[in-house]
Amino acid sequence: MNITEVKAVISGGVSGLGLALARKVVAGGGQAVLLDVNDEAGAAAEDELGTAVHYCHTDVTQEQAVTDAVKWTVNKLGSVNVAVCCAGVVGAGRVLGREAPMALDFFTKVIQINLVGSFNLTKAAGAAMESNPRNDDGERGVIISTASVAAFEGQIGQAAYSASKAGIAGMTLPIAREFARIDVRVNTIAPGIFMTPMVAGMPEHIQESLGASVPFPSRLGKAEEFAELAVHIMENSYINGTTIRLDGAVRLSPK
Numbered sequence: 001m002n003i004t005e006v007k008a009v010i011s012g013g014v015s016g017l018g019l020a021l022a023r024k025v026v027a028g029g030g031q032a033v034l035l036d037v038n039d040e041a042g043a044a045a046e047d048e049l050g051t052a053v054h055y056c057h058t059d060v061t062q063e064q065a066v067t068d069a070v071k072w073t074v075n076k077l078g079s080v081n082v083a084v085c086c087a088g089v090v091g092a093g094r095v096l097g098r099e100a101p102m103a104l105d106f107f108t109k110v111i112q113i114n115l116v117g118s119f120n121l122t123k124a125a126g127a128a129m130e131s132n133p134r135n136d137d138g139e140r141g142v143i144i145s146t147a148s149v150a151a152f153e154g155q156i157g158q159a160a161y162s163a164s165k166a167g168i169a170g171m172t173l174p175i176a177r178e179f180a181r182i183d184v185r186v187n188t189i190a191p192g193i194f195m196t197p198m199v200a201g202m203p204e205h206i207q208e209s210l211g212a213s214v215p216f217p218s219r220l221g222k223a224e225e226f227a228e229l230a231v232h233i234m235e236n237s238y239i240n241g242t243t244i245r246l247d248g249a250v251r252l253s254p255k
Helices: 016-028 039-052 063-077 104-129 159-182 204-212 225-237
Strands: 008-010 031-034 053-057 082-085 139-147 184-191 245-246
Touching: 008 016, 008 039, 008 063, 016 039, 016 053, 016 225, 031 039, 039 245, 053 063, 063 104, 063 184, 082 104, 082 204, 104 159, 104 184, 139 225, 159 184, 159 225, 184 225, 204 225, 225 245
Parallel strands: 008 031, 008 082, 031 053, 082 139, 139 184, 184 245
Antiparallel strands: none
16 A cells, blocks of 8 residues: 555544654655544644644544544545554553552553554444455555554553553454455554653653663664554555564563
C-alpha cells in the first residue's frame, strides 16, 4: 500500500505514538481520523495537520462507540484501509501492594483500555475493510496494534500492563489468519523504552538512566521511529501476522 492511498483511523491519535504516526501519514499524502478522549488535544491536532486530519471523541472501551467512530471515518474519508491501535495506559501497580492486594477494578481497567480497546478497533475496522476493493497488492486493508516489550519480560509492578500487552501480541496471529480471507493484514509493534509524554515528565537524570539501559543505540526511542515502522508495515505487503520489537535490543530487568 502506498502511503498516498492511506485512509487511516488511529486510536490514541492526539498524542505520543499516535500523533507521530498521524504526522507521518499526512506528510506522505494520506489522511487520518484520530480517536481519543482529549478534546483539547484533538482540536490542536486538527489545527496543526489541516484538512487531512479529523478528530473524533471516542472511548475505545465502548464497543458501539468504536463501531460508530469507524463508520464516521468511512463517511468522512470515503473508506478506511488502515487502522492503528495506539490508545493505552501504563497501569503500574503490584499485585500484593504495601497496604492491600491490587483492586480488581484497577486490573480490569488496564485490560479494558489496552486489550479490549485494541480488539474493538480491530474488529470494527476489519468489518469496514471487508467491502474495500483490492489495491495493487491484492489487499483491502492493514491493521496495526501496539503492544510492548513488557508483553515478554514484564517487570515487577507491570502485571496488569504486561497481561494487556501480551494479549495484544497473542491475538495478532489468529486474527491475521482469519482476516486473510478478507485480504486484510494484521500486525503488532512492541516498542521498548520510548520518549512518551509520561517519560518526558520525568527528571532528566531518570530519562538518561532509562536511555543508558538500552544496548544500542543507548537512548530512548523516538515516536517518529514508531511511525516509520508503522508506515513500512503498511507499505510492505508481505509483513503479516507478526509482532515486531522496536527496542534497541533492550530486555527489561525484573525491576
